[in-house]
Amino acid sequence: MAFRYLPMTAEDKESMLEAIGVKSTDELFQDIPEAIRYKGDLQIKPALSEPVLVREMSRLANKNINTQEHTSFLGAGVYDHYIPSIVNHVISRSEFYTAYTPYQPEISQGELQAIFEFQTMITELTGMEVSNSSMYDGGTALAEAVTLSAGQTKKKKVIVSKAIHPHSREVIQTYAKGPNLEVIEIDTKDGITDIEALEQELDENTASVVLSYPNFYGQVEPLAKVQKLLENYKAMFIVSSNPLSLGYLTPPGEFGADIVVGDTQVFGIPGQFGGPHCGYFATTSKLMRKVPGRLVGQTKDEEGRRGFVLTLQAREQHIRRDKATSNICSNQALNALATSVALSALGKQGLKDMAYQNMQKARYAYTQFKEAGIEVKYEGAFFNEIVVVFQKSIKTINQKLQEKGYIGGFDLESIDPSLSGCMLIAITEMRTKEEIDGFVRELRDIHDE
DSSP, X not given: OOOSSOOOOHHHHHHHHHHHTOSSHHHHTTTSOGGGSOOSOOSOOOOOOHHHHHHHHHXXXXXXXXXXXXXXXXXXXXXXXXXXXXXXXXXXXXHHHTOOOOOOGGGOHHHHHHHHHHHHHHHHHHTOSEEOSOBSOHHHHHHHHHHHHHHHHTOOEEEEETTSOHHHHHHHXXXXXXTTXXXXXXXXXXXXXXXXXXXXXXXXTEXXXXXXXXXXXXXXXXXXXXXXXXXXXXXXEEEEEOTTGGGTSOOGGXXXXXXXXXXXXXXXXXXXXGOOOOEEEEEOGGGGGGOSSEEEEEEEOTTSOEEEEEEEEXXXXXXXXXXXXXXXXXXXXXXXXXXXXXXXXXXXXXHHHHHHHXXXXXXXXXXXXXXXTOEESOOSOBSSEEEEEOSSOHHXXXXXXXXXXXXXXXXXXXXXXGGTTEEEEEOOTTOOHHHHHHHHHHHHHHHHO
8 A cells, every 4th residue: 555644444433433332423423512513514625636636736836936946035034045965864864853852861862962962052152051952933932031031030021122023023922911021112223223212211120121133134233232231220131143143243142141042944944935943042051940941961871971861841741830931842853953963064164154155245235236226225234134225116026036036035014114115135155146146137127117
């Protein structure tokens, strides 16, 4: 039998009904009142045979625009980066691909070691002391950091920059409803957080200040200035950071950040039409027992051999419910492994070179746009994303770019009406000089129409 799954036969159905002591499916559901049972047919298409279904799904999938056939300048949280070929080879091995939570360390040493190495590399990148074994994505990691800060400080006010990814801000707002946190959003000025407005909002009731580094617009926030403001208040400093940028930029830990979170999609994880991703959560040793999720630790067995175990799990499944800091019940072990393999393949110098290429290519694109007469909105320090301005609909521009084989940038009007005509463009190490020149040329022609 060449089935891709194990279908249930009529004989299987009869056998199961007999085992539980009923004669029919109707008898199985007889305790459900007739009045609330659905009597009609579900509004779905008739079942197809497997070959026909495969062809139909392939037809639908081929409608998607992908980065294999189009040159992508789209970022805004999901990026087209180099993935070493060894990544897919390692994560496809059955012992990793099918692994679940490594509760039994004696048979899970490979999985535990991989997670331990992920934690170690994240702490080195961020300049922090402790990292957990990963989280679902950068947005939930950031929201968990916010709730942790409120629990630690016993304060209810959280100040969040509007230069943070809009989706992450929405997740924070959702998480804040449970503990009744007051979330104050600070406007931007010249592409970065308005520091004066932030200073005015700071008070003794502030649990934390949340910034992104680089921020959603690609600009590098002045973390040192913000940290100096916080010296007069007992508020925590939370930074959401693109970990690739930390291959070149000063890590947030050196600016006194209390918690650093982010998404490791930039290391070994394809765009995959938006997910899944892998969040990271790094902090100080002081907060180690408040970290959501789990931490893997290194130890020795009775014979002195190095081994790995689940050291801390601060969730309600393992400790008293009232002591739990989160209900996060899993992690992204497979994607964390992909990140570890990618970072190991790149090495420290390779990571630095990769970050440097992102910065240099983005600066080359910046000068080319200016020479083409296209306005670049912000003039501050930036990593690999820039905002360019047009007098036309970005949606229309992107449609024209698609016809030319390009995936255009993110339409900022979709999240902020005041940014009509603004496009957020990402330039990664994957883009060649010829691709950048061609993209700028197409945009110049559209701009001059």
